Amino acid sequence: MSSQQPIHVYNEIGQLNSVLLHCPGAEIENIVPDYLRRLLFDEIAYLKQARKEHAQFAEILENESVEVLYLTDLMAEVLADSQVRQGFLEDFMEEARVGTEGLREALRNFFSAMTPQEMIRKCISGVRTDDLSDIKPKSLGDMVKNPYPFYLDPIPNLYFQRDPFATIGSGVTLNVMDSITRNRETLFPKYLFDHHPRFQNIPRWYNRDKSHPIEGGDQLVLSDKVVAIGLSDRTDAVAIERVARNLFKSDESFETVLAFDIPKTRAYMHLDTVFTMVDHDQFTIYPGIESPLDVYSLSKGKKEDLTMSYEPGKLSSTLKKYLNLPAVNLIRCGDGDLIAAGREQWNDGSNTLAIAPGKVICYDRNYVTNEALRRSGVEVLEFESYELSRGRGGPRCMSMPLHRDKL
Numbered sequence: 180m181s182s183q184q185p186i187h188v189y190n191e192i193g194q195l196n197s198v199l200l201h202c203p204g205a206e207i208e209n210i211v212p213d214y215l216r217r218l219l220f221d222e223i224a225y226l227k228q229a230r231k232e233h234a235q236f237a238e239i240l241e242n243e244s245v246e247v248l249y250l251t252d253l254m255a256e257v258l259a260d261s262q263v264r265q266g267f268l269e270d271f272m273e274e275a276r277v278g279t280e281g282l283r284e285a286l287r288n289f290f291s292a293m294t295p296q297e298m299i300r301k302c303i304s305g306v307r308t309d310d311l312s313d314i315k316p317k318s319l320g321d322m323v324k325n326p327y328p329f330y331l332d333p334i335p336n337l338y339f340q341r342d343p344f345a346t347i348g349s350g351v352t353l354n355v356m357d358s359i360t361r362n363r364e365t366l367f368p369k370y371l372f373d374h375h376p377r378f379q380n381i382p383r384w385y386n387r388d389k390s391h392p393i394e395g396g397d398q399l400v401l402s403d404k405v406v407a408i409g410l411s412d413r414t415d416a417v418a419i420e421r422v423a424r425n426l427f428k429s430d431e432s433f434e435t436v437l438a439f440d441i442p443k444t445r446a447y448m449h450l451d452t453v454f455t456m457v458d459h460d461q462f463t464i465y466p467g468i469e470s471p472l473d474v475y476s477l478s479k480g481k482k483e484d485l486t487m488s489y490e491p492g493k494l495s496s497t498l499k500k501y502l503n504l505p506a507v508n509l510i511r512c513g514d515g516d517l518i519a520a521g522r523e524q525w526n527d528g529s530n531t532l533a534i535a536p537g538k539v540i541c542y543d544r545n546y547v548t549n550e551a552l553r554r555s556g557v558e559v560l561e562f563e564s565y566e567l568s569r570g571r572g573g574p575r576c577m578s579m580p581l582h583r584d585k586l
């Protein structure tokens with residue numbers, strides 16, 4: 180695929196050609212109960228099984244002829260350049276709030292012996308206090324006793340590659356994350372798009388130097404004209420408007436950005452936890468958001484104007500109107516059973532990854548929703564989901580499409 184345009188995403192369902200993943204690693208084993216919530220986990224996953232499940236996910240993709248790229252491999256290629264590597268480490272320590280010179284120096288020494296691959300993995304898994312032996316105190320902070328077990332926190336949410344950046348058209352948004360723990364993740368795509376030879380001159384519709392959060396789980400490219408963005412627990416209206424303005428200023432075909440105002444709760448967190456597209460006119464949806472749903476539309480006006488309107492109403496009417504469809508089929512998470520809907524939504528029953536129109540990858544545990552999808556003629560490819568689901572994300576959250584066919 181590398182001879183094609185590096186980023187090409189004009190829909191949610193076109194044949195997927197290339198995707199970015201991160202297989203969970205030692206960072207998962209650095210989650211302890213005291214810091215669980217701050218790291219945005221509800222439970223501690225069993226790494227061996229989580230990796231087995233992730234391998235099944237990747238295998239399904241590869242069997243469908245999707246090129247699977249891994250963030251750690253691409254980042255290792257970026258860090259092979261010693262100057263880039265140096266700059267990255269300084270930025271990473273800054274992001275991780277390493278404020279004292281003694282510790283900075285110790286970390287520089289610690290990483291200097293590593294290959295790029297080892298270094299990137301260690302940045303992700305975290306540096307424990309017992310990883311570093313002698314820190315020469317250079318600031319007060321280097322002397323103060325601190326029981327906290329990490330110098331660099333683990334980054335356990337990185338296997339949710341959907342969130343730190345997002346592809347739209349031929350460009351990306353380099354996101355600002357709502358939480359401190361996840362914001363460090365966005366440094367990886369910054370370095371990727373600044374330095375990797377495969378991804379040069381990629382337009383940016385949003386940059387991580389901004390202050391208003393936007394996360395990729397809220398960003399859905401419904402068609403080459405319409406992008407939907409969740410106004411959610413994680414994504415702010417200011418950021419949505421900026422993305423819309425930048426898209427409309429460009430040569431891209433997008434004409435409308437729809438902001439879907441969803442409840443601000445942990446279970447919903449991103450738009451893609453309650454709504455994903457599975458076919459030209461079929462969507463999975465958690466019934467809790469169905470109606471009334473507040474929708475705001477931002478449309479490309481003349482010159483650089485933006486037309487904004489408030490369009491509350493039924494989700495199905497909004498989708499019909501903006502996607503030019505005579506009818507849409509909303510396939511409900513839990514298939515009409517409210518208990519099953521709540522249970523399966525918690526484990527990402529509505530979070531499907533389409534790899535072609537009408538063909539999706541799903542967690543096997545959401546069998547009620549998966550059956551409903553099949554009844555609607557959708558082909559469902561399943562994999563095991565005991566452990567990956569504990570991070571509160573599903574197949575869409577775990578993947579960032581880099582290239583899809585146009586429809």
Ligand SMILES: NC(=[NH2+])NCCC[C@H](N)C(=O)O
Nearest residue numbers: 219339396449570571572576
């Ligand atoms: N696109 C998504 N829905 N991602 C899910 C991310 C889950 C992760 N634990 C978080 O809270 O951020």
